[in-house]
Amino acid sequence: xxxxxxxxxxxxxxxxxxxxxxxxxxxxxxxxxxxxxxxxxxxxxxxxxxxxxxxxxxxxxxxxxxxxxxxxxxxxxxxxxxxxxxxxxxxxxxxxxxxxxxxxxxxxxxxxxxxxxxxxxxxxxxxxxxxxxxxxxxxxxxxxxxxxxxxxxxxxxxxxxxxxxxxxxxxxxxxxxxxxxxxxxxxxxxxxxxxxxxxxxxxxxxxxxxxxxxxxxxxxxxxxxxxxxxxxxxxx
Amino acid sequence: xxxxxxxxxxxxxxxxxxxxxxxxxxxxxxxxxxxxxxxxxxxxxxxxxxxxxxxxxxxxxxxxxxxxxxxxxxxxxxxxxxxxxxxxxxxxxxxxxxxxxxxxxxxxxxxxxxxxxxxxxxxxxxxxxxxxxxxxxxxxxxxxxxxxxxxxxxxxxxxxxxxxxxxxxxxxxxxxxxxxxxxxxxxxxxxxxxxxxxxxxxxxxxxxxxxxxxxxxxxxxxxxxxxxxxxxxxxxxxxxxxxxxxxxxxxxxxxxxxxxxxxxxxxxxxxxxxxxxxxxxxxxxxxxxxxxxxxxxxxxxxxxxxxxxxxxxxxxxxxxxxxxxxxxxxxxxxxxxxxxxxxxxxxxxxxxxxxxxxxxxxxxxxxxx
Numbered sequence: 001x002x003x004x005x006x007x008x009x010x011x012x013x014x015x016x017x018x019x020x021x022x023x024x025x026x027x028x029x030x031x032x033x034x035x036x037x038x039x040x041x042x043x044x045x046x047x048x049x050x051x052x053x054x055x056x057x058x059x060x061x062x063x064x065x066x067x068x069x070x071x072x073x074x075x076x077x078x079x080x081x082x083x084x085x086x087x088x089x090x091x092x093x094x095x096x097x098x099x100x101x102x103x104x105x106x107x108x109x110x111x112x113x114x115x116x117x118x119x120x121x122x123x124x125x126x127x128x129x130x131x132x133x134x135x136x137x138x139x140x141x142x143x144x145x146x147x148x149x150x151x152x153x154x155x156x157x158x159x160x161x162x163x164x165x166x167x168x169x170x171x172x173x174x175x176x177x178x179x180x181x182x183x184x185x186x187x188x189x190x191x192x193x194x195x196x197x198x199x200x201x202x203x204x205x206x207x208x209x210x211x212x213x214x215x216x217x218x219x220x221x222x223x224x225x226x227x228x229x230x231x232x233x234x235x236x
Numbered sequence: 237x238x239x240x241x242x243x244x245x246x247x248x249x250x251x252x253x254x255x256x257x258x259x260x261x262x263x264x265x266x267x268x269x270x271x272x273x274x275x276x277x278x279x280x281x282x283x284x285x286x287x288x289x290x291x292x293x294x295x296x297x298x299x300x301x302x303x304x305x306x307x308x309x310x311x312x313x314x315x316x317x318x319x320x321x322x323x324x325x326x327x328x329x330x331x332x333x334x335x336x337x338x339x340x341x342x343x344x345x346x347x348x349x350x351x352x353x354x355x356x357x358x359x360x361x362x363x364x365x366x367x368x369x370x371x372x373x374x375x376x377x378x379x380x381x382x383x384x385x386x387x388x389x390x391x392x393x394x395x396x397x398x399x400x401x402x403x404x405x406x407x408x409x410x411x412x413x414x415x416x417x418x419x420x421x422x423x424x425x426x427x428x429x430x431x432x433x434x435x436x437x438x439x440x441x442x443x444x445x446x447x448x449x450x451x452x453x454x455x456x457x458x459x460x461x462x463x464x465x466x467x468x469x470x471x472x473x474x475x476x477x478x479x480x481x482x483x484x485x486x487x488x489x490x491x492x493x494x495x496x497x498x499x500x501x502x503x504x505x506x507x508x509x510x511x512x513x514x515x516x517x518x519x520x521x522x523x524x525x526x527x528x529x530x531x532x533x534x535x536x537x538x539x540x541x542x543x544x545x546x547x548x549x550x551x552x553x554x555x556x557x558x559x560x561x562x563x564x565x566x567x568x569x570x571x572x573x574x575x576x577x578x579x580x581x582x583x584x585x586x587x588x589x590x591x592x593x594x595x596x597x598x599x600x601x602x603x604x605x
Binding site for chain 2: 050051052071072073075076077081082083084088089090091092093097100101102104105146149150153
């Protein structure tokens with residue numbers, strides 16, 4: 001059984017249909033990329049999984065538990081962490097407070113400081129700036145903080161929305177390296193990206209979304225060589 | 237290991253604790269000075285009459301700052317919650333006048349009743365209202381404040397041997413011969429015991445400050461500030477936004493209820509018409525001028541802006557003119573970047589000078605030794 005199963009999912013914004021019956025699955029330990037143009041429904045899919053949006057019909061099952069009716073805070077407790085688009089960190093709080101908030105749903109309070117140290121090891125920049133107000137960090141550092149915060153909830157699966165958006169090429173490579181190390185520690189990753197080339201190079205499998213429907217799917221290594229993907233998303 | 241984390245904790249908390257203790261000390265010093273002045277007979281009766289209202293307004297401003305500054309939502313219903321607290325506590329005091337004879341038992345209970353009733357109203361109103369935000373929330377809270385005021389203005393409550401009677405006009409109360417009317421519609425409540433004093437007001441203000449500072453720096457407070465910064469991110473890290481909004485709203489209402497109890501026991505008559513939206517807006521002005529999210533600023537602004545119009549009564553025709561000029565100047569000083577840096581640098585110089593003088597004194601003392 002797949003860890004995360006999405007089945008015939010429909011989501012509307014008022015009268016406008018954003019997702020028109022998509023189905024896909026994520027197995028434990030995989031990195032799955034969801035690629036597609038602007039407005040294809042990538043963010044909508046993530047928001048519906050994490051409970052920020054509600055589905056019109058269809059099902060999302062996480063380890064067999066139905067998520068479509070659950071509130072967002074319950075979904076985080078189940079082990080799904082969300083790194084939202086555009087680095088939505090808490091601008092006026094310190095780096096440390098941001099990380100502590102990531103661990104808000106956890107019951108094992110005694111291990112939190114240990115995990116904060118772990119995040120610092122993974123992102124040494126954050127350790128240097130732990131007492132700094134998060135809004136004063138650079139874009140890349142804010143993205144690291146958003147990822148660190150998501151890791152603090154000890155998720156089974158982490159869903160990331162455009163982690164490379166608005167970052168310099170060096171930082172983009174950096175972020176993708178970090179995603180690799182996250183998967184090496186056994187956390188499953190669902191990645192939404194416009195940077196299709198980078199996403200496909202680290203993903204196991206990928207799904208291509210086109211105006212609310214999945215148009216292509218398969219192994220990432222196959223898709224990266226697929227003629228239509230190359231033309232539409234890789235600019236070759 | 238344990239020791240180290242404990243040490244790290246105290247180090248981390250330092251600036252916040254320092255801030256809160258400065259405020260406690262500041263308020264206490266003002267209190268002691270006023271007590272000395274009034275015991276030596278140096279305080280005019282006009283100022284003396286203002287001491288309790290000053291505490292009331294300070295508590296109201298601090299509590300509203302929790303919703304406006306920490307939660308980041310505009311609420312204009314503060315007078316409504318104060319009204320609930322004032323009426324509930326007055327009712328309690330009058331109803332138990334014969335049963336609880338000791339004043340220092342009855343009054344704290346009355347204050348608590350006022351606070352709790354206001355908090356209940358806060359929760360009841362908060363559940364539907366907190367789904368809104370921004371301007372919509374402001375308008376709806378304003379409306380609820382007015383509704384509360386008008387309901388109390390139409391309410392008749394009496395007590396007799398059979399218990400409490402509540403009705404919407406005098407005849408419907410059906411009181412026994414031995415009954416007394418407590419709330420009489422628009423005429424309000426008469427005969428509220430005058431239990432409030434500056435000492436009680438000071439203690440309540442101090443309690444409010446302690447609660448507020450601890451709330452802001454608590455785990456819950458951090459969650460509330462996170463909601464203010466970014467509600468989508470807060471939801472995505474797994475916080476129940478509505479719950480934390482509601483807790484803050486209820487705490488604000490509770491403290492406003494306490495202020496209402498202090499207010500109602502300061503005068504022997506109580507009328508609902510006092511708790512109109514002008515009062516809510518006045519308190520919001522205190523919060524905005526004192527600095528949104530700045531607890532100490534709320535107290536200072538509440539004190540200055542309550543004193544000015546009262547002290548200017550002697551030049552009655554120019555009173556509101558001066559008051560509005562002061563408001564505008566304060567607004568410019570707090571919002572203008574240049575004006576603020578000017579104040580900060582000059583205040584810094586002043587601080588440096590004071591420190592220098594103290595240092596000189598220190599070294600001089602050491603030399604003597």
